[in-house]
Amino acid sequence: MFSFKILIAAAAFVCVSARHILLEDETNYYLLPIEDLEDVEPSEDLVPIRTGRMRRQVQGSVTAKSDGTSGANVRIPLAGGDQNALSAIGSVNFNKDLKMIGQTAGLELDNIKGHSLMLTHSKLPGADRITAAGNVNLFHNDNHNFDANAFAARTMPNAAQAPAFNTYGAGAEYMFKNKVGADVNIVRTPHFDQTDYSAGGKLNLFRGRDSSLDFNAGLVKTVSPYIPKSSWEPNLGFTFKKWF
Structure with a gap:
């Protein structure tokens, strides 16, 4: 079920310029539109990380x-x-x-x-x-x-x-x-x-x-x-x- 949501999110990102967030678990990275985050089941092993090569952190x-x-x-x-x-x-x-x-x-x-x-x-x-x-x-x-x-x-x-x-x-x-x-x-x-x-x-x-x-x-x-x-x-x- 989660993999299907990832495919839908990836397709949406390619088709429209939606704002997105990159999520990471123990084995992989997932790119999701922000508006779809409410459909993702919470997990302690799933955390947001930064994209690109510029850091927006102190x-x-x-x-x-x-x-x-x-x-x-x-x-x-x-x-x-x-x-x-x-x-x-x-x-x-x-x-x-x-x-x-x-x-x-x-x-x-x-x-x-x-x-x-x-x-x-x-x-x-x-x-x-x-x-x-x-x-x-x-x-x-x-x-x-x-x-x-x-x-x-x-x-x-x-x-x-x-x-x-x-x-x-x-x-x-x-x-x-x-x-x-x-x-x-x-x-x-x-x-x-x-x-x-x-x-x-x-x-x-x-x-x-x-x-x-x-x-x-x-x-x-x-x-x-x-x-x-x-x-x-x-x-x-x-x-x-x-x-x-």
């Missing part, structure tokens, strides 16, 4: 790195529809002595296809920074996800005699089954004739309905005429995420 994360630095991030949904979601975002960063060395606040617009735009304002030691960033999903299926991203930032030192300067960056990220991933990034600051390179990998150690734990490992390198010798330095860390 999300928090904590990152700890091998150099002793750490950070915390939060995302709070503000508004959204079937295709897009607008969220308030914020973060704080700490040095190895747990002294705050930066704080950021802004807005992020996410699309169900994996695209996003972000505008933030950061308070750094001795400076303010405005950053505009974007992410474009280039490919996605059940196993693979490939994104490209870019940003432009304007840093304004607090000292009157220090000029403002720009920083630009771009990168790419690949994920396999939300389990194993890799990314590469390049950041350029013309004012200091400085280029930063990074390459890394990510391994998901745990993923539940409302939390996940990732291990991150990579290499970073800074090239500048003001740095006579530069080499690739390791960068390791863990990131824990929680959805509410």
Whole structure:
């Protein structure tokens, strides 16, 4: 009886643009129009879950790195529809002595296809920074996800005699089954004739309905005429995420 209702619900969804909800039990996922929920027998094993690749939930994360630095991030949904979601975002960063060395606040617009735009304002030691960033999903299926991203930032030192300067960056990220991933990034600051390179990998150690734990490992390198010798330095860390 329940399977028959699922077929009817699926047909209705294809024929009309009805609002819908995705339900999950122990073995499968079911797509039902909201108006048909009253016909579904209640079950403790049947719960609603989210669709698409954008989350409309409060999300928090904590990152700890091998150099002793750490950070915390939060995302709070503000508004959204079937295709897009607008969220308030914020973060704080700490040095190895747990002294705050930066704080950021802004807005992020996410699309169900994996695209996003972000505008933030950061308070750094001795400076303010405005950053505009974007992410474009280039490919996605059940196993693979490939994104490209870019940003432009304007840093304004607090000292009157220090000029403002720009920083630009771009990168790419690949994920396999939300389990194993890799990314590469390049950041350029013309004012200091400085280029930063990074390459890394990510391994998901745990993923539940409302939390996940990732291990991150990579290499970073800074090239500048003001740095006579530069080499690739390791960068390791863990990131824990929680959805509410």
